[in-house]
Amino acid sequence: MTRRLPLAVLVAVATLVLGGCGHSWDWKQADLDRNRLNLGLFRGADTGEKLGSWVRVGEVVDSKGSRSSDDLEVVVRYEREVGEPFGTPGTERVCYRFTPATDGAEVDFGRTDCP
Incomplete structure (x- = not known):
């Protein structure tokens, strides 16, 4: 019984790693920019152009x-x-x-079609 528990844990971890658990590469990149955009809102970025200037990871294609x-x-x-x-x-x-x-203090984000 003690031998099966470590094997079961190893199989579970391998399944999660190989299955790509967590978020995708693009979501992680967008989340980094979301943090910067939250700061931009806090610092008074009140137009799309000003808010877009806070993006550091991706490329702004529309604001x-x-x-x-x-x-x-x-x-x-x-x-x-x-x-x-x-x-x-x-x-x-x-x-x-x-x-x-809706509260205006944070930024929501989601995938969309590229222009």
């Missing part, structure tokens, strides 16, 4: 609106090179849309 008109948003593209062992070689591109949350 518009203002906090006063409730249409503030920033769209950011994240890219990575994919090699042969992990899929078809090339560049993978994913975009995220960032908008102020």
